[in-house]
Ligand code: HEC
């Protein structure tokens with residue numbers, strides 16, 4: 055019996071070693087793709103490890119990520135206590151919300167993007183108005199349409215919640231006494247020039263000028279709208295030192311949220327197994343990508359020209375383009391996209407070049423330092439989204455104009471409904487002569503970019 059077993063074992067070993075040893079050039083399964091497409095495929099997988107972020111010294115700290123988990127899921131950091139980051143970035147909608155346009159405390163004018171592999175991005179938001187993941191997080195917290203909170207109130211809410219406070223202090227050290235209303239008045243924040251409140255104030259001023267008695271008068275202030283926002287007034291009333299303390303907590307919140315969002319990884323899809331098989335010459339792994347999706351990839355990098363902007367392991371060039379997506383009700387037709395994003399970026403207090411960065415002199419700043427050299431932005435340009443997990447996150451585009459991937463592909467193929475051009479350039483997108491079969495193939499390929507192995511526990515609410 056023992057002899058039989060060991061003979062079988064020896065045979066298995068022999069077979070295995072033959073398999074390995076002889077997997078030379080002649081026995082490798084050939085690529086089912088064209089030569090050009092094979093080269094592209096090898097460049098688009100695997101997704102590299104999440105890059106370090108030296109501008110956030112807590113980015114790889116597990117305790118900061120766990121604090122980030124609490125902050126991401128709590129509704130305590132919003133006016134009325136109803137909105138969390140997770141209200142709009144939900145696991146069941148692929149870290150987006152399934153809506154055309156987002157809805158926070160008030161309706162927004164843009165669609166919620168998914169957060170897959172977000173820590174690999176260079177610019178954040180559709181218009182790239184944030185240059186780091188941690189500074190991105192600070193914007194929804196104070197946006198009157200989203201969390202509608204103020205940084206002092208953020209700090210007060212954390213201070214007042216035993217669990218949040220303990221978790222925060224574990225990472226960032228003892229908090230100041232934010233319960234002291236004399237030092238830390240509620241709702242204190244510097245109100246940026248592009249704040250919705252200023253637009254409303256200008257609107258009220260215009261109506262007052264036209265004799266509308268219901269329009270609210272406002273106090274004079276040196277903002278362009280002439281409106282002294284009560285949040286700004288409270289902020290100005292604080293001591294310099296306390297403003298610094300409040301900013302420090304606020305930045306900490308952003309850095310913890312960034313550490314948490316690094317976990318949103320999509321890296322193991324049928325396409326990735328296919329490419330792994332391609333490298334190994336392993337036919338059974340290559341077979342994980344079905345023939346329709348294979349044909350779709352061939353089109354994606356070939357005739358359909360998608361690769362011009364959706365390249366690299368994230369399927370994005372991380373840049374901005376005007377694809378002339380049609381307008382939708384509720385969103386402005388003339389959203390200036392990247393052009394305004396650049397203005398907001400320049401006005402940001404928390405950029406990667408600011409003293410709030412943990413590496414202000416470092417390489418992360420290069421993209422900002424050299425920005426003027428490639429500021430060719432005109433028209434209505436938006437960031438090329440990553441296509442990983444794209445099948446999980448309808449609707450699509452910065453304004454949610456398309457309900458399905460079929461609709462997106464039809465738009466690229468026919469260009470029907472494309473907004474007229476407002477700027478020269480972007481001649482890449484011309485109607486494509488692709489029939490129904492080709493379109494189905496492109497959709498099948500996009501669907502092959504879904505990671506079915508992700509563990510949702512990583513991003514779930516704390517227990
Ligand atoms: C009301 C819904 C809503 C809430 C609440 C919300 N977001 Fe978002 N998020 C959006 C929308 C909409 C955008 C795109 C806005 C834009 O580009 O102007 C966005 C963009 C982002 C981005 C940029 C992604 C990219 O690829 O550029 C990140 C990261 C993000 N949100 C994280 C967060 C975090 C962290 C919070 C909580 C502090 C949060 N969001 C709260 C709707 C929301």
Ligand code: HEC
Pocket residue numbers: 354358359360361362363364374375376377378379436437438439440441444447449450451452453459462463466467482483496500
């Ligand atoms: C000129 C660059 C460019 C080319 C070429 C291009 N795209 Fe895009 N793609 C973009 C940009 C920019 C957006 C976002 C546009 C917006 O939101 O207004 C986008 C959005 C998308 C989206 C929506 C993703 C989401 O999460 O909302 C899909 C899907 C997509 N593209 C697939 C394709 C396919 C398939 C092709 C080839 C037929 C293609 N793209 C060609 C730049 C490009």
